[in-house]
Amino acid sequence: MGYNGGIFNVAGFYNHINVNGLVHKAWSIGGNVTPVPLVRLNAGYYGYKSEQGHGVGDRKDHAYTVSAKFVPEGPWDYELGYQIIKAKNAGLNAGGNTLIPYQDASGVTMTGTGDKKTLYGSVFYHFDRRTEAYLAADYMKLTDGYHLSVTNGHQTQNEVALGLRFRF
DSSP states (O other): OEEEOSSEEEEEEEEEEEETTEEEEEEEEEEEEEEETTEEEEEEEEEEEEOOSTTOOOEEEEEEEEEEEEOOSSSEEEEEEEEEEEEEEEEBOTTSOBOOTTSOOTTOOOEEEEEEEEEEEEEEEESSSSEEEEEEEEEEEEEETOOOGGGTTOSEEEEEEEEEEEOO
């Protein structure tokens, strides 16, 4: 469901899914507001609860995000944001890494609790309505029992992207 009201927009969802006999539920609400013509503020919340196998208990996630976009006159725009995912009692795979939501957790025997925090930003240059160049970067930090295989055992990760996009 959603509402687009000019300077204020909001949307949300709820779903209920069964994966190998285990119930997964997720819900979210988010929106944005444009308090002045050159600035858009965004915020959102995501909740997730799932059953897991082998009597380890339910997983409960809460995620929050806030960001701002600044679009001055001319071809440039800038965005800065922050996201935190708080996973409580999340199933771990055989390598000790946190399962992503909706992943089959029927064989889970270990769990972990922790956070994934990400600070991100981008700069866009718009050549015209269809072509733009961008520079984007983020810094991610994992805390406590939140582990990801893509970090190769590290608790922090930096990413930088430089690109050109053409829309058809």
